Amino acid sequence: MASARSSRALRLALRQASAPRVQQRTFISAVNSASRPAVKQAAVSSFVQQARGVKTVDFAGDKEKVYERDDWPRDKLLEYFKNDTLALIGYGSQGHGQGLNLRDNGLNVIVGVRKNGASWKEAEQDGWVAGTNLFDIDEAIGKGTIIMNLLSDAAQSETWPHIKPMLTKGKTLYFSHGFSPVFKAQTGVEVPKDIDVILVAPKGSGRTVRTLFREGRGINSSFAVFQDVTGKADEKAQALGVAIGSGYLYKTTFEKEVHSDLYGERGCLMGGIHGMFLAQYEVLRENGHSPSEAFNETVEEATQSLYPLIGQNGMDYMYAACSTTARRGAIDWSKKFKDTLKPVFEELYDSVKTGKETQRTMEYAGRKDYREAFEKEMEEIREMEIWRAGKAVRSLRPENA
Numbered sequence: 001m002a003s004a005r006s007s008r009a010l011r012l013a014l015r016q017a018s019a020p021r022v023q024q025r026t027f028i029s030a031v032n033s034a035s036r037p038a039v040k041q042a043a044v045s046s047f048v049q050q051a052r053g054v055k056t057v058d059f060a061g062d063k064e065k066v067y068e069r070d071d072w073p074r075d076k077l078l079e080y081f082k083n084d085t086l087a088l089i090g091y092g093s094q095g096h097g098q099g100l101n102l103r104d105n106g107l108n109v110i111v112g113v114r115k116n117g118a119s120w121k122e123a124e125q126d127g128w129v130a131g132t133n134l135f136d137i138d139e140a141i142g143k144g145t146i147i148m149n150l151l152s153d154a155a156q157s158e159t160w161p162h163i164k165p166m167l168t169k170g171k172t173l174y175f176s177h178g179f180s181p182v183f184k185a186q187t188g189v190e191v192p193k194d195i196d197v198i199l200v201a202p203k204g205s206g207r208t209v210r211t212l213f214r215e216g217r218g219i220n221s222s223f224a225v226f227q228d229v230t231g232k233a234d235e236k237a238q239a240l241g242v243a244i245g246s247g248y249l250y251k252t253t254f255e256k257e258v259h260s261d262l263y264g265e266r267g268c269l270m271g272g273i274h275g276m277f278l279a280q281y282e283v284l285r286e287n288g289h290s291p292s293e294a295f296n297e298t299v300e301e302a303t304q305s306l307y308p309l310i311g312q313n314g315m316d317y318m319y320a321a322c323s324t325t326a327r328r329g330a331i332d333w334s335k336k337f338k339d340t341l342k343p344v345f346e347e348l349y350d351s352v353k354t355g356k357e358t359q360r361t362m363e364y365a366g367r368k369d370y371r372e373a374f375e376k377e378m379e380e381i382r383e384m385e386i387w388r389a390g391k392a393v394r395s396l397r398p399e400n401a
Helices: 007-017 020-024 027-031 074-080 093-104 118-125 137-143 153-166 206-214 233-243 254-266 271-286 291-313 315-320 324-353 356-365 370-382 385-395
Strands: 047-049 055-059 062-068 086-089 109-112 146-149 172-175 196-202 219-227 246-251
Touching (some): 062 233, 074 233, 086 093, 086 137, 093 109, 093 206, 109 137, 153 356, 172 233, 196 206, 196 246, 196 254, 219 233, 219 254, 254 271, 254 324, 254 356, 271 291, 291 385, 324 356, 356 370, 370 385
Parallel strands (some): 172 196, 219 246
Antiparallel strands (some): 062 246
């Protein structure tokens, strides 16, 4: 993309935008942040501050309640969960991030995984101690009052007949994805009727959950209640959301969470982005551009310069930071991309909502050669020219020198 912007100037702007003062600001100051230079902001969110834990925020005319970390300071969390043992089942990406954050917050959290398996060894490397806060799954569930089922979707389905009888009255069942209970016809996960069932879904990987927590910030998360037996499920979900490392919490339903999640990761978050990267890169290569030029113009500039600006300050800010030529072309062509792609996204959402994507996932994950098949696909991606070129480009960054 031809433009007159300076990469150095943009990176300086990004560093200024992500300085510690941003990390430490409250929700209210975030909503009321001042207009930035050279960017005319649209009508910003207004809010009405009410009791602690309830802030009604105007999101482009749609009023929602938003909950923030400051509503649950550490002392309040410790008091709220003083009689609870949080049994975290599974130690994958989310289990790792959420578990370490809970431990750092001082809560009584234990990890339950298959004894002496790969996850067990990883947990030990992170300081979990066998017999103290690291147990096999059955023992962890027996000790826990809040059972945090963070196994993979396929593993949740596979282990459910064994786990369900241990979810006795008085316990709480926690998920970070609505997949299993929402698509119970395919997963077999029919939750007990006499326990609270809640969800906190961080909007990012477990690595990001951990990183933002350590930076003193906090990830955005959705929370939801599937079943409220005690009358306290909603409050419990909010508290757990903060305890695992959320900065802001947005209420949803299990159904909406899983529909938006499956839709998003197949679309703009992963699948759609990868498809667009490949298409743009291939056209550049077919027109005689070198691998380095095609990669820099397709991926490097997007991820290292423009996408961070969108994330920090919005699309209008990114446009304002670019040349007139880039700005005009981007605005014009965005409409054509939207009109062309919307039917694809409509097809995708229908596939998610009807359970077709769930069925494909379950069938794939249920294959005996699942891991080998997945590794083969990853190897094919690693060996694509675009990503081999990217590896070389990244090796030149100062932090990788």
